[in-house]
Amino acid sequence: MSALYTAVGTASGRDGRGVTTDGKLDVKLGLPVEMGGDGAGTNPEQLFAVGYSACFASAMGLVAKKMKLDVTDVSVTAEVGLVPNGQGGFSLEVTLRVEMPDHITAAEGEKLLAATHQVCPYSNATRGNIPVTLVVE
Structure with a gap:
């Protein structure tokens, strides 16, 4: 069976950026405060x-x-x-x-x-x- 839909996303790590190829998601990634980060990005x-x-x-x-x-x-x-x-x-x-x-x-x-x-x-x-x-x- 072939996939009904395939999402493609790329991230540079927990403290970077995450994007999808269609440009609908582009988020700043960051470590949560509980893990030593500043909590400025999502995780x-x-x-x-x-x-x-x-x-x-x-x-x-x-x-x-x-x-x-x-x-x-x-x-x-x-x-x-x-x-x-x-x-x-x-x-x-x-x-x-x-x-x-x-x-x-x-x-x-x-x-x-x-x-x-x-x-x-x-x-x-x-x-x-x-x-x-x-x-x-």
């Missing part, structure tokens, strides 16, 4: 958090439609942590917090999250590689 974890939350919300829309649920007002927040892996390197951990509309019950929300986690490309890419915690709020 890969922030970009991953926004990408994952956007992708998960979109996937949820597809799944919810099949389940006949309205998630128009859903909000997905991704918390991406950078953690030492104990071998001199680093790993990521993710918590996805999904604020459900009031009309969706807790049981429906849990079922929707579990099904979305099986559909979302980010979830499929991270499964078995990093811990991802799903939280219905």
Whole structure:
């Protein structure tokens, strides 16, 4: 199968610049204060958090439609942590917090999250590689 879409981006490191070939993304990258930087630029974890939350919300829309649920007002927040892996390197951990509309019950929300986690490309890419915690709020 061929890709439906391919994004192409280039970065010069954590303390530099990141751009896409189509020019739609051009960001200053910088180390967060917690890692000794001045916090002036964005960082890969922030970009991953926004990408994952956007992708998960979109996937949820597809799944919810099949389940006949309205998630128009859903909000997905991704918390991406950078953690030492104990071998001199680093790993990521993710918590996805999904604020459900009031009309969706807790049981429906849990079922929707579990099904979305099986559909979302980010979830499929991270499964078995990093811990991802799903939280219905």
